[in-house]
Amino acid sequence: MLQVSYIRDNREQVLERLAVKNFKQPGLVDEIIRLDNDRKQTQSRMDNVSAEANAAAKQIGDLMRAGKKEEAEEIKSKTGALKEDVRLLGEALSAIESELQQKLVLLPNLPHSSVPKGLTPEDNEVVLENGNKPNLPANALPHWELAAKYNLIDFELGVKITGAGFPVYKGKGAKLQRALINYFIDEAEKAGYSEVIVPLLVNEASGFGTSQLPDKEGQMYFVGIDNLYLIPTAEVPITNMYRDVILKADELPVKNCGYTPCFRREAGSYGSHVRGLNRLHQFDKVEIVQVAHPDESYKVLEQMSGHVQGLLQKLGLPYRVLRLCGGDMGFGSALTYDMETWSAAQQRWLEVSSVSNFETFQSNRLKLRFRNAEGKTQLAHTLNGSALALPRIVATLLENNQSEKGIKIPEVLVPYTKFEWID
């Protein structure tokens, strides 16, 4: 959520930045400013009347104690009108405030100055490409066939138990999952992130804090009986650990990592591009989260991007890094890098990570602040990234490392899998 004071002071720039994100209702900006003017005016009128009423009440108390009952009664008789005024102004104020809030949550975050204009994924900017794309023989198999061939993943069984998009991992397939999770967590800890294990269900306040709510309910599974949402990403519970927190400046940056399953309804996405592991309703992911000083957050974003790239390099996967264009970015993000691995058998790039700086967009909702050099509270910046999401890593690993002998496990994983080949 953008800060109203920022919108007021930077109206032109806000409009210009929103345009980069192809925001459809620029008129909201002026409505918000107008509502905030109303808010201020009403607030200050109410404050004045309240001050008057407070003074009268105090006077009555003093007179009563002094035994001047009649004078007290006289003032009492005048307070009725004040009371009514306060009530009316209060009602007006909350109406304005809720309208303001409703409009405010409709504004997406402003994209960073480096974000390219554009509408679709085609407009994303390729920042770099790394690693060698393997040349597979013509009979190379896509991962869903490899998964069947080596009995690693049973998609049908998942359908029986739950439905499409909930695979059952078996044998070396299951072990590979655990190996990747442990490897990713260990690597994150080496990079200074401390591990947390967090709830997989979150309340509405948490969903609001990281900007899944309102509006994106449809993307999350909802447990109505208890009013809880299944997390679509560990970003939600981990970032919300710092909701309503004021950190000390020297506590920044805060670095956490955590493994969780993630649940996404993915309503409306079907077809050949979502076969196998390409898109699931439940998948595993290790997430890295940082709370950073505003002056440092872009440096931190690069570090996080570097961390993710390091993982891909160590796994020997060819990848590229995209800087998302305005139209393809998430609602709350100011700058997002997507990392994609090259899936040789499918001949396409698969998104395996997304690293974003939210600047103060989330922290404003979260009331996540730190005490700055002047001793004042200031909103911190929040960042997060997948490091990494497992399914498409598994897909790429299986496809790219296949040979007649079987599937070769990357060296760095062998200590975790305890086997070198899937055969």
Next chain:
RNA sequence: GGAGAGAUGCCUGAGAGGCCGAAAGGAUCAGUUUGCUAAACUGACGUACUGGAAACGGUACCGAGGGUUCGAAUCCCUCUCUCUCCGCCA
């Protein structure tokens, strides 16, 4: 799920209708004293909105929301959460 107790500032904890934005202690920060450490002393020390160049003001907030009252942390109602006991249970 049943019964009871409770929710106050960074923490402990007082507060019982006006003198309470809130005692006291601890923690923290600054200063004084001191050979160092420790101790002692002095002072500062919630958040948000708002007026003001600033000094300094106004308003709101004692789990949340309503109510009673001229006046509510304090009384009443509803909700949420926590704790204890019982039941169930990995």
